[in-house]
Amino acid sequence: MQKWIKEVGRGKRGAKDLSYEEALEAAKCMTSGEATEAQMAAFLMAERIKTESPDELLAFIHEFRRNTQRLERPRAEGGILDCGGPYNGRNSFAATIPVNILLSQQGLPVFLHASESLPPKNGTSLKTILQKLSVPIAQTKGEVQAALKAVNIGFAWTDKLCPPLADLRKIREEMGVRTIMNTVEKLLDMSGANSIILGVFHRTAVNKIVPSLQQLNYERAYIVQGVEGSEDLPVHRSSFIYNIGKESSESIIIDPSDYGLRHEKELNKEVLNADEQAGLMTQLLAGEQSDVLLPYRNQVVLNAGLRFYLMGHTPTIGEGTQLADRLLTEKKGEEQLTLWRGVLQGSIDS
Known part of the structure; x- marks a missing residue:
């Protein structure tokens, strides 16, 4: 591991990008247990200072995928949508949870993943929010x-x-900063998905991720400039979504006003704890409506509508938002959440 640290740790000007093969060897040192904790920390910090190259990122994704248990279920007709959000948690409303409950209610397979929250944000993890929603956390694949x-x-x-x-x-x-692993963990592909929607915070991050994403095994890949670097579009402003093809990519501007869903409240500035997150989601999925709930409802409707469209379930985003609105009103999300809880509890009990 020392030789790879020396290559990437020569300082901002002297540091050298590793080739794919070299980065793969460095990653193997980490996954095999050969590298010490001090060496792994040194390498990760040096990469942060240098900034990882697309080849380095791809090599780390491949090696950590090789050491990840993957589901054995074959891809469903139409495929699985993998939602890659930030592992450092959320402070603002995690719309992706109710959004994906609505998608699943319509027979569209969706996959969420997270662990306990990490620095630098140390927000509330999806895992913690789901626990507050009384969704049992699966312990095995x-x-x-x-x-x-x-x-x-x-x-x-x-x-x-x-x-x-x-x-x-x-x-x-202990490092307390973002590293290459903040991107790697979102792209482990535990579900064997053929589609992914990936959140980024800054548009500048897109250029770094696109070359790696184009070499992975996705038929459809989207990058969203979402709230807190998540896959959730905001409703107080327009956002970009990038459609990543194997040879090229295109950006689309999504304006909530086009669907009557813009709201002046900047949800990204809120800090919600797990109980508040779960409370809002429970009310929305139960079909409740109020002035207080409106910005959160709009965000769920916009993002569900977009994902319905991207997955080919509706011909337009607008029709997708209309469907999402109807599902919330008819309490279909609440019914689906109850089913999810029951299936997981039965699986764990058996």
Whole structure:
């Protein structure tokens, strides 16, 4: 590991990008246990200062995928949508949870994943929010698989399915900064998905991720400039979504005003705890409506509408938002959440 640290740790001007093969060897040192904690921390910090290249990112994704348990369920007709959000948690409303409950209710397989929250934000993790929603957390890939098969929605506690990633947790907590692993963990592809929607915070991050994403095994890949770097579009402003093809990519501007969903409240500035997150989601899925709930409802409707469209379930985003609005009003989300809880509890009990 020392030779790779020397290459990437020569300072901003002298540091050298590793080739794909060299980066793969460095990653193997980490997954095999050959590298010490000090060496792994040094390498991750040097990469942060240098900034990782697309080849380095791709090599780390491949190696950590190789050490990740993957679901055995074959791809469903139309495929699975993998939602890659930030592992450092959320402060603002995590719309992706109710959004994906609505998608699954319509028979569209969706896959969420996270672990306990990490620096630098240390927000509320999706895992914690789901626990507050009384959704049992699957401990094995079999339990995740059972839910995905039965009700078209799965959540994986990533540390359970990728031990080398879990082994890095203490180091990353002590470092307290973002590293290459913040991107790698979102792209482990535990579900064998053929589609992914990936959140980024800054548009500048797109250029770094696109070359790697184009070499992965997705038929459809989208990058969203979402709230807190998530896959959730805001409703107080327009946002970009990038459609990533194998040879090129195109950007689309999504304006909530086009669908009558813009709201002046800047949800990205809120800090919600897990109880508040779960409370809002419970009310929305139960079909409740009020002035207080309106911005959150609009965000769920916009993002569900977009994903319905991207997955080919509706011919337009507008028709997708109309469908999402109707599903909330008819309490279909509440019914689906109840089914998800029951399937997981039954799988865990057995």
